[in-house]
Amino acid sequence: MADINAVAKQFTDFYFTTFDTNRGGLQSLYRDVSMLTWEGTPILGAAAISEKLVSLPFEKVQHKITTLDAQPSSPGVASMIVSVTGLLMVDDSPNPLQFSQVFQLIPDGGSYYVYNDIFRLNYGA
Numbered sequence: 001m002a003d004i005n006a007v008a009k010q011f012t013d014f015y016f017t018t019f020d021t022n023r024g025g026l027q028s029l030y031r032d033v034s035m036l037t038w039e040g041t042p043i044l045g046a047a048a049i050s051e052k053l054v055s056l057p058f059e060k061v062q063h064k065i066t067t068l069d070a071q072p073s074s075p076g077v078a079s080m081i082v083s084v085t086g087l088l089m090v091d092d093s094p095n096p097l098q099f100s101q102v103f104q105l106i107p108d109g110g111s112y113y114v115y116n117d118i119f120r121l122n123y124g125a
Helices: 004-021 023-029 046-054
Strands: 030-038 041-044 061-072 080-090 097-108 111-122
Touching: 004 023, 004 061, 004 080, 004 097, 023 030, 023 046, 030 046, 041 046, 080 111
Parallel strands: 030 111
Antiparallel strands: 030 041, 061 080, 080 097, 097 111
């Protein structure tokens, strides 16, 4: 297997750059069997996931990643779990939002697709 941390970094760099500039471009990273859980709401399939991401109620967003961890997720397949935490700068708000996101990536040809994606905003107590 390729260096899992390098693959995770390459994937997250692409994912968040695309999210911040062209959310519709993320659809190709998902399949019909993919599931996104967005703030507790499950969404199944690439088209529905893309529709959710494109319809989010903000114009501008910028992700700032603070942690990135990756682990193999299967002994038989070169799949992986990627966990990310960071800050979201939304529209022109001076207050960043903390978030966490977990991806399960499954190999597909020479690349990976997102099988599972769990997103949460992290609110302080």
